[in-house]
Amino acid sequence: MNKVTESILKSDSIAITYHQSPDGDALGSALGLMLGLRKIGKEAYIISRDKVPGIYRFLPNTEEIKENASCPKKNTHCVIVLDCGNVERISGKIDKSKINPVINIDHHISNSKYGDINYVDTMASATGEIVYNLLKSLDVVMDTDIAKCLYTAIITDTGSFKYSSTTASTHLIAGELIKTGIDFPLIHRTIFENKPLRKLKLYGKLLEKVELFLNDKLAIIAMDKEHSTLLEDNSEIISLQMQIDTIEVGAFLKEVDDGIKISLRSKDKVDVRAIAEIFGGGGHEKASGILLRDMHDIEKAKKALINVLEKELI
Structure with a gap:
């Protein structure tokens, strides 16, 4: 200092x-x-x-x-x-x-x-x-x-x-x-607490797209580029996702101009910083982020993430 x-x-x-x-x-x-x-x-x-x-x-x-x-x-x-x-x-x-x-x-x-x-x-x-x-x-x-x-x-x-x-x-x-x-x-x-109605409606649509994997311990929401500009901040939708009772890790995937951004959250047992670092990302033990540069295949990114997390959650 x-x-x-x-x-x-x-x-x-x-x-x-x-x-x-x-x-x-x-x-x-x-x-x-x-x-x-x-x-x-x-x-x-x-x-x-x-x-x-x-x-x-x-x-x-x-x-x-x-x-x-x-x-x-x-x-x-x-x-x-x-x-x-x-x-x-x-x-x-x-x-x-x-x-x-x-x-x-x-x-x-x-x-x-x-x-x-x-x-x-x-x-x-x-x-x-x-x-x-x-x-x-x-x-x-x-x-x-x-x-x-x-x-x-x-x-x-x-x-x-x-x-x-x-x-x-x-x-x-x-x-x-x-x-x-x-x-x-x-x-x-x-x-x-102050959110426009269109944002709450978008959250509702995204929550309908939640997928559970790995004995319901992993929740994933994926958002394509067409809708990603509507969501400036990922943190609120991830917080809602993390309220699902069975999950340990939540992931939000969003397609952006230069690739796919992944936000990760963990409740207790998984160090998502270590998971993020495998993909070149980083952050905190309970909250981390990844940018998969030049990748625009959401399904491919999802499978890669599931394969890594399988070792932690099964």
Whole structure:
């Protein structure tokens, strides 16, 4: 952490980015860090080739994130990559020969340590926790805008504090953020409860497509490219899928432009991070992701996943 803070203090212009298809932790951490760095006089901005999902546009300053504004500005002194386990998944375009240092801040155990400076705390429930501690070490005074961003980061990556990664420190940090005066019930409602009717109807159609395998311990939902653009965030449909009483692992397969994305969740016994790593993905023990590049055969991807999971579930 000392190396991270020293590099930040030496840098006047700082670009911030995160993983592709950013979730609440990635966006909340990035926006919170950007606002915090500005409070200590830094020119901080976000680079990204991804648009902000509609569910997170309530966060302050999201209008500054321009889709495909992915390259650092001239005279940028360092780039901070948040919540991203490997170079291939970085949303911003970074040329390490032109910018030094690249600071890698993450909480995924599968992180490949690709930065010039790496701070990976696998005990943190969310990258938002790490950013909170980083801003405190820089003597940044929390305001409601920063707190709203970091609280969003934490509640999305902990499933509102229900995942096993949640610790006493997670609750203490959340408490400090609430003390700033944020309307935390409104944040919860905005993220988890305010859904357009068309999205609920889409969830209904997807749940009708649930298939059970391996003695009903594996649930799979597959979505073709035609409908995948309707679903910005996979986490909610996976949470519904995981409520099936017999299953241990849930998988959501979605065809995208560059292949097939697979989101994995586990209830108890299976380390889905290890499963994801077999296919070149990564993440957490209970929640991981895979991108099968240049594959567009959902049935083939499904069979490959079942074959691997058979060893874990039978």
